[in-house]
Amino acid sequence: MAHGESGSGPKDPLVLLHAFPLNRRMWAPQVRALEGERRVITPDYPGFGRSPRPCAQPDVRHYAEGVRELLDGLHLERVALGGLSMGGYVAFACLRLFPERISALVLANTRPDPDTEEARETRRELARRVAEEGVEILPDLQMERLLSRQTLQNKPEVVEDVRRMILESSPDGVVAALGAMRDRPDSTDLLGEIGVPTLVLGGEEDAISTPEVMERMASGIPDSRYVALPNAGHLSNLEAPEEFNAALAGFLARV
Numbered sequence: 001m002a003h004g005e006s007g008s009g010p011k012d013p014l015v016l017l018h019a020f021p022l023n024r025r026m027w028a029p030q031v032r033a034l035e036g037e038r039r040v041i042t043p044d045y046p047g048f049g050r051s052p053r054p055c056a057q058p059d060v061r062h063y064a065e066g067v068r069e070l071l072d073g074l075h076l077e078r079v080a081l082g083g084l085s086m087g088g089y090v091a092f093a094c095l096r097l098f099p100e101r102i103s104a105l106v107l108a109n110t111r112p113d114p115d116t117e118e119a120r121e122t123r124r125e126l127a128r129r130v131a132e133e134g135v136e137i138l139p140d141l142q143m144e145r146l147l148s149r150q151t152l153q154n155k156p157e158v159v160e161d162v163r164r165m166i167l168e169s170s171p172d173g174v175v176a177a178l179g180a181m182r183d184r185p186d187s188t189d190l191l192g193e194i195g196v197p198t199l200v201l202g203g204e205e206d207a208i209s210t211p212e213v214m215e216r217m218a219s220g221i222p223d224s225r226y227v228a229l230p231n232a233g234h235l236s237n238l239e240a241p242e243e244f245n246a247a248l249a250g251f252l253a254r255v
C-alpha cells in the first residue's frame, strides 16, 4: 500500500484509514494538527490515491492484511488505529487480524453491522455503472451522501477537494472497494471484545452513519467515548476539522 508519513513523537504512531471513494489526502487536516507530536501514517487502499490497482476482488480482510504488511515494513509493533467509514470497516478487520498491535482505536462515521440486502444491491448497481462509465459519475452520486447541507452550501473548497479526491480513484479500486464493503462481515459481536480505549466520532448530520448508529456502537464498546460534531455530515474530519482534531488530540493525549 502506498502511504503518507509525517511527524514523530514518543507515543505509538497513529495510522488513519480513509473513507470510500477518497484517499489518504482526506486526512490532511489531521496530519497537520498532529504531526508536531506524533508520527502519522496514512495508507491508500489498492486502486486509490497512489496505490496500485487491485488484481482481483478483495475482501475487507485483504485491506487489513495490507495494513499489517505496511506495519511490518515500517517495523511498527504497536499503533493507534483510526478509520472513517470504510476505514472503520477495515479497522474492524484489523482488530480481527492483529488486535495485539492496536493500542487505541478511533472509529469515525462508521458502523459495525453489515449491509442490508437493499444496500448490497445498490453497491452492485454502482459497481456495474463505474465499470462501464468510469469514476466521473461518482461526484454527483456521492456528494450529497457524504457532505452535510451546511458544507455543500458554505464550504466550496471542501466540496471541490472531495470531488478531486473522488476523481483520483481508479474504476478498479472503486469496484473492488464496493465489493469488499458489500460482503463485509457483521462486526457487532466484536464490539464487546475491544480491549483498548476507543473514541467514537460522528457528525450530527451524517445520514449514513447516523448519531443513533454511532451512539449504539459506542455503548457496545467497554472503554469508549462518543463525540458528535455539530454541522458535520459523513466526512466529519473535513467538514468540522477543528472540532474533530480537538476531540482526537484530547483522546490521544490520554492514551
Ligand code: MLT
Pocket (backbone or CB within 6 Å): 018, 019, 020, 021, 084, 085, 086, 087, 181, 208, 234
Ligand atoms: C465511506 O464513506 O467509506 C462509505 O460511504 C461507506 C459506505 O458506503 O458504507
